[in-house]
Amino acid sequence: MPPTDQSLPHIEGLYRQYGGALLLFAISICGESSRAQDAVHQVFLKLIETDGIKNALDPKAYLFASVRNSLLNDQKSRQRHVPIESDRLWFTPPDRDHAAEENLRRALQSLPDDQRQVVVLHIWGELTFSQVAEILSISANTAASRYRYALTKLREAMLVKENSNA
Amino acid sequence: MPEPNDEQFEKYLKNFRPVDPEPLPVRTRKHAAGASSRSALAACAVACLAAVAVVVIVLPRNSQPTNDPTAAVPRDDARHDKIPTPALTRLALDDHAAFDQFMSDKFQTQFPSMQSAHSALRVLAKE
Numbered sequence: 001m002p003p004t005d006q007s008l009p010h011i012e013g014l015y016r017q018y019g020g021a022l023l024l025f026a027i028s029i030c031g032e033s034s035r036a037q038d039a040v041h042q043v044f045l046k047l048i049e050t051d052g053i054k055n056a057l058d059p060k061a062y063l064f065a066s067v068r069n070s071l072l073n074d075q076k077s078r079q080r081h082v083p084i085e086s087d088r089l090w091f092t093p094p095d096r097d098h099a100a101e102e103n104l105r106r107a108l109q110s111l112p113d114d115q116r117q118v119v120v121l122h123i124w125g126e127l128t129f130s131q132v133a134e135i136l137s138i139s140a141n142t143a144a145s146r147y148r149y150a151l152t153k154l155r156e157a158m159l160v161k162e163n164s165n166a
Numbered sequence: 167m168p169e170p171n172d173e174q175f176e177k178y179l180k181n182f183r184p185v186d187p188e189p190l191p192v193r194t195r196k197h198a199a200g201a202s203s204r205s206a207l208a209a210c211a212v213a214c215l216a217a218v219a220v221v222v223i224v225l226p227r228n229s230q231p232t233n234d235p236t237a238a239v240p241r242d243d244a245r246h247d248k249i250p251t252p253a254l255t256r257l258a259l260d261d262h263a264a265f266d267q268f269m270s271d272k273f274q275t276q277f278p279s280m281q282s283a284h285s286a287l288r289v290l291a292k293e
Contacts, residue, residue: 012190020184040187048190091182104182123179155175 007051014053015044018060021125022067024090028108028120029071033088039070061131064121068135107157115150122147 019040026036043066047053056062090108093101108116114136121132122143129147133140170178258265 015187015190019187023187024184037187041191044190089185091184094181101182104179123176124182124184151172151175154179155170 007054008048011044011047011053014059014063018063018125021120022063024124025064025117025120026067026071027090028116029068029113030075035071035074039067039074042070043067058131060125061127061135064125064127064131065135103158107154110157111150111153115146115153118143118146119150119154 022040022043023033023036026039027033030036030039043063046066053059053062089098089101090105091101093104108119111119117136118132121127121135122129125132127135129140129143132143132147136143138146254265254268257268
């Protein structure tokens with residue numbers, strides 16, 4: 001079904017609102033900014049084409065799940081694992097503190113894939129553990145426990161880096 | 167740096183805003199389409215103006231009234247007071263003196279001058 005005049009601004013609004021978090025989530029899965037960008041674009045272009053967002057009960061969770069599915073399908077067809085890029089910015093840091101941005105990026109890169117995805121979804125996607133669980137096809141308890149582990153590791157990694165810089 | 171608790175650390179992490187993705191290609195296409203339609207519109211406007219200019223400049227010249235026998239004569243010829251044959255015939259019949267005068271003037275303006283000592287006509291006349 002083609003989009004109506006009302007649905008296109010709605011989809012563009014969702015893109016503006018969640019685009020950054022979706023891109024970060026995509027990078028946390030595939031490791032490549034360009035592929036992540038393509039996946040996010042593909043999802044939104046398909047939404048514009050089909051107006052599929054209308055039927056989604058939870059549009060935000062639907063978007064994150066769509067991006068993940070798009071990337072997983074792509075990864076299956078490629079059959080290879082790509083290491084995460086380390087030279088591209090993932091965040092706009094507060095007070096232009098680019099050293100802190102790099103520190104956070106490296107700490108996130110050091111996390112296992114499943115923990116990194118949970119952290120990104122919960123902190124920057126602002127999703128509940130129930131939503132995270134649904135997107136990643138795990139239980140809410142597993143999502144919460146992965147998050148706690150990830151947060152501890154992240155904090156340690158960032159403190160170690162800050163102390164070594166000091 | 168003192169070790170922050172989970173809540174403080176989460177708050178700190180949220181200060182980092184994920185980088186925005188590039189604009190959707192569909193938006194770009196719309197802009198491109200808008201730009202191309204604007205240039206097409208501008209081209210049309212220029213073409214219309216050119217057409218109007220042609221109509222305004224060229225048509226009045228071609229549509230001058232033809233009652234006056236001298237009116238249709240091109241400007242270049244008009245400088246030489248060329249009169250169409252019917253008008254000339256009428257002039258010859260109606261006013262013979264004026265016709266003679268006209269032909270004399272015409273002779274002087276349209277034939278090479280014989281005033282020069284080396285003009286071809288003067289040389290031929292001597293022979």
